[in-house]
Amino acid sequence: MKRHPSGPIVIAAGGTGGHLFPGQALAQELRRRGRKIVLMTDERVQRFDKLFPEADIFEVPSATPSGGGLVGMVKAVPSIIAGIARSIAVLQRVKPAALIGFGGYPTLPPVAAAIVRGVPCCVHEQNAVLGRVNRLVAPHVHAVASTFEAPKFLKSRDASKLVLTGNPVRDAVIAQADRPYQAPQSNGLFHLLVFGGSQGARVMSDVVPGALALLPQEMRARLRVVQQARPEDIERVRGIYEEAGIAAELASFFDDMPERIAAAHLVIGRSGASTVSELSVIGRPAILVPLPHSLDNDQKANAEKFGSAGAGWMIEQKDFTEEMLSSRLQTLFNNSGELVAAAQAAKKMGQPQAVRELANLVEALGRGDYHPLRDRAAKNAAIESGSTNLNFAAGGA
Template sequence: MGDKSVMLAAGGTGGHLFPAFALAQELGRRGVAVDLVTDERGDRYGTGFPARAIHTVPSATLAGRSPAAAAKTIMALASGVRAAYSLIGRVRPGAVIGFGGYPTFPPLVAAKLRGIPTAIHEANAVLGRANRMLAPRVSRIATSFEQTALLSEDLAARVCFTGNPVRDAVIDWSARPYRAAEPDEPFNLLVFGGSQGARYFSEAVPPAIAQLSLDARARLRIVQQCREEDLADVRNAYAAAGVTAELQTFFKDLPERMANAHLVIGRAGASSIAELTVLGRPAILVPLPHAVDNDQLRNATRLADAGAGWCLEQKALTPEKLAATIASLMDKPAVLSAAAHAAKQLGRPDAVVRLADLAEELIGARTTNRA
């Protein structure tokens, strides 16, 4: 198939799949063929991944600390490396780029064994477990934040700060400037918990909204992502509070919904952070608790420290506290506008261009880095 191609390795979670999707779009514009290698979850979000082929190789995540669990994981990864080695021999990509998570481990190791240039992309503010294992073995390391925790200093020469790529639709909607709602205008509140929604927000946000004043509730226009089993309860709660709400299990037009929002409430996954900052939208971020390496807390803290949003940890978040925060922000358009501006300053709309430059450098089509 030739060397003018790149193989992308990404697991079936939105945080890994969406930046790979954005890079595939950009490489396609440059005439570079793309293959995607993933685990059995594949493209479960129905994105229609822009690759000439989608390949599946075995993988596993360490699910326990027992010797039996470790042995099972090692066997699955070894099987994946053998399958990926054979696949890469057939496809013959010019480079292989991984986007984190254990599904990227077999293709990156196999590429190393075949002498093919490799890179990993870290979406979060802390280097993930799989990427920590791969970092010493790859040609280049692309980061989404200028400072990435747990990234060894002796690898600094391989690091390239690119930012986290976002999909074309996000870039398109980023041209819409933010305008805060005045106190007598409707207020658009968007609530989502990442690519799969979140039970927590279905349980936590409606009780908080119910505590707002009648005037505040009358102003609200809520768009919320919910799990199928939570839809009826959330719909009934908002109806009882007299609040206008649109609920869906998944919004394919989420970038447009984000662009239209005056305030977002969400988790602090890497893709959400990247999209919020490129769009320049203020957000109340509730990091997923108990996440490995506290990656979401680190992501949210980076935004909060820059004045681009508010980080509220779930363990200390009561309906009263969330209601007070929402009410305060609804009455302070200048504060929201300032946060939107700060978020926009953090955004890297050129991240996909920088990462595509790196990919072309790896396959020999580009000899210099973009400044």
């Protein structure tokens, strides 16, 4: 396929926030650089189309193999093939400079089409575990951008393609990055934020309200809770808080979540890649409850990285009980120094430059002047010399 260096950048991202938010962050940065954006995703994009207001959006058929076995894979094949055909047609029409996939099965057809058509292509891995689609396409793409230095399941044959960019966060998150953490004062208000990712998590509604109700009355009076809950759970959760005398604001979705994170003394949530990245850039301590039974335990790996850095505490869902959580919260209530230390550790993990690094990579691919070995050597030299300019040698902005 003929190169089109000035063409649009195609972002392929699945219809969940964990994949779309990094894509949105990249789109915002590329738009500032004057690039046109094309988004290719699945039917769930209707919930998130406002995240890409200036992009041309194409819905692409896809399917996730159910059950993980051969039968599930066979059932998914027709939709994947249809998605590849649709993606090839889109690429022929828009003539992109490059394509980047953000993982998940909805990105497989666009990435496969880019490989077939010879469109410069890379993938980004947000988690500490390389996802199955990214593992599948890694031998065939030009680069594997990563949040972590050594994502699990990256094969040695593909290690030379790894580019440590970090996980891009949205402009709204960057806007809160300089907001300092204010430690809770003794006898002052304690702001607690509870959420379970872009689609909610029932376990938060099942456990957190009851755990808070077990706290001593003096602590309950100090609490100011903001909690995301599924629509069908809101009234049940509200009733528990009202009976316990706890002030709570509930909604099924908050469109100002970065501000909510910045205002919190403590966050309780899942450990998806976007959540961990946003907590780190803003610098807030968290109790993380990984989604159980997720493919390859990627959320557990993320939470372990966060916890081992001293930024928070992981509680596996099987141990996430009202009594256990209430006890942990009482300890933190009485130890603001522990919260401050965790907030500082989270901040050290932050990668606010990630979106620039990833945009540099994608643009270099589009120009045809990205060379992994040369650019890695240039970056290493910059680090050794103490330079903060880590842009790709081949024309980073």
